[in-house]
Amino acid sequence: MDFLDKLVLPQSAEHIELLHYMLILILALFVPFISIIFGGTFASIHYGKKFRKTKTLYYKKFSKDIIEYVTVNNGVGVILGLVPLLAAILIFAQLLHTAQIQTVSFLALSFAFLLVGLFMIYTYRYSMVLSNVFESVNLNTNIDKDSEEDYRKIKAKSSYLSLNYGKSGLVILFVGIWFYVAAITSATSFTSWNFPGFITSLAAPKVLLNLLIFIAFAFTLTNAAILFIHLYWKDSKKDEDVSYTKFVKDIASKAGLKASIILPILIAINLFSFPETNLSGSIFVYAIASILLIFLAYHFFYMIQIKNDYRFGSLIFFVLILASIAFIIKDQKAMTNATKSHSLVLSTEYDKILAELKGEGTVVAFSGKELYDVRCASCHKFDQKLVGPAHFDVLPKYVGKEAKLVAFIRNPVKVDPAFPPMPNPGLKPQEADAVAKYLLEEFAKKK
Ligand code: HEC
Incomplete structure (x- = not known):
């Protein structure tokens, strides 16, 4: 990432602080979105498989609904998935200017994988809708031979696409997320990061722990998003099929609860993996806030599942978004602490240039x-x-x-x-x- 490093100018201390805040905002968009895309694609493929096994039609509908919910449309994929990551790369390049740490390279790789992964997942979504349309069309008996052949070909192609693009897209997205997590981990443990090789970095225990947190969180948030959209946003009264709503509610609240159960422990372990010198009160406060919010989410999942109280559908989603933002702020505080002396090097350079510009340089x-x-x-x-x-x-x-x-x-x-x-x-x-x-x-x- 040398070319990025050359683009960067030294920053004043105030500017560096501002960059940290911008990073929090940007990641607060990016992380929840990518989490839900990942969790949603996984769930959609999983329930599609269940349909093929059990032939229960609800599974099929659910599989299609989920991917439609989570992908919204192409524009959203670009705006919330790719643009923020690009902006984050530029900010990290400034904050870690001349630091020779792999963070920015990891982010660039993450971007490349996410680009391909998202493209495949959106293809999966459209071909899934397409193959459903094909299946519901009854062939007109008067149709000529050629058209019939075309019809079969396109039908076969779209179901091939929907099966394979979904799975491959998911794997590629996963690799992208892995690189992203490695980037954040290296930045938050800047001082204790001993520049291991590429593969060793990816397999470092700290990185794996954070990856596990990301994935568990992704599944939790996805199920909350499904509940939110299905029970609250889409207005379940319009959906005639009450038993389908119950089916969705049962599955999503159970799966959400299961995925979130280990999160508080993992977050606590993550907290103690920071070097002592980088810890500060605010890191604890934000980590504990995110744990408490997750406990609150347990309660809401439970209310939806046992008490059938659908009002919690929207609350649970927002509570978990807040939990993820608290977690992101915690990481940024950790990074601010870890890069304190590096930031000083950068701002000192800035002061020097400023002094030279003012003509105080040589005296x-x-x-x-x-x-x-x-x-x-x-x-x-x-x-x-x-x-x-x-x-x-x-x-x-x-x-x-x-x-x-x-x-x-x-x-x-x-x-x-x-x-x-x-x-x-x-x-x-x-x-x-x-x-x-x-x-x-x-x-x-x-x-
Ligand atoms: C009032 C006493 C005091 C003055 C004046 C002082 N220092 Fe220090 N210096 C210390 C102490 C105490 C430490 C140990 C700090 C620590 O390890 O946290 C230290 C540590 C250092 C270190 C080691 C940093 C490291 O990374 O281990 C350097 C280099 C240094 N001082 C340079 C200077 C220079 C240059 C000046 C003059 C501009 C200066 N000091 C003035 C007390 C002082």
Whole structure:
């Protein structure tokens, strides 16, 4: 993704914060939509199979209804599935500019798979409708031989398409989701992500756990969406067939409950998989909010299933959408924490460029050594620890990474628990630059 990296300009700290908020909005559209498409396609294929086994007509109707509900129409697929992901790729490219982490590559792959997967799933939907039409047409006995042949061919083709495109589309979508989850996981554990190879990244326990959460959530949300659309939106009174409504209600509320049952535990495990340094109060708050909302959804599923109270059809859907948004915010907070020092590197670069534009660039009143003696030497020595650690002990990790050292000096973060936090020395960008250079030069001399 080098070409994207070149497009990106350094960002101010405020802009970086704004990007994080935009990401939350965009993912709040993308994640629920893709979840429902995935869960819905799976359910549609599953109940189609059940129909072929049991010959119960309701299964067939259900299979077709589900895919029609969840795909809405082509435009929705593009607007909610593909455009947000594209926007997310651009934002991640800015936030992780020069970070050399695979996140953006994973997202690009995810986009490619989703594009193909969605295309196939929409084909599945239309060919399913088509083959139903064919089946309900009775051949006119006066029809000529040629037309009859054509008719059979198209009929066979559409049922072939609906069977195969559905399944392949589902598998491809799954791979796309897997890449997406790997991207988010790598970004949220930025500091502890040790750049494993491609396959090892995909199979990393953290990624698999998040994938499991995504899939379980997708099934839960899909069933809630089915209940919402069937019981509430479509206005079940218009649907003459009361026993079909009961059939849908029974299946969806049971399946929804089953899929959601492990979610709270999985989310809790996910929470404890974050490195301690990245945890913050707000991450806990959002994780707990999403768990509580899922508990509320249990209750609604139960009310629909046992008490036949269909009013909960709409509530349950919105409660679960909120749960997914809470989960997304939690991930974004984790990413913000994990990339804190990287964001500083980026905004420091921005400050430097801004200072140069204002003409403050070249004038550094004091040399690096002079600045150091006045501003740092009270707490630091090169070869001995004082208030802070000996420079020679900590500098090795900054060799070749001057920008990171400048970022630390301009805005120190907590590093070593054996020391108190370093107060912000309040240097200007150019001053920090000069001091960092001086430190690294001294370190190089020592070797
Ligand atoms: C008031 C005391 C104090 C002053 C002044 C001070 N530091 Fe520090 N410095 C500390 C302490 C304490 C730590 C350890 C912080 C930690 O590990 O969380 C530290 C850590 C560091 C580190 C190690 C960072 C790491 O990643 O482990 C560097 C580099 C550093 N200081 C450079 C400087 C420079 C350059 C200046 C002058 C511009 C400076 N310090 C001024 C107290 C100070």
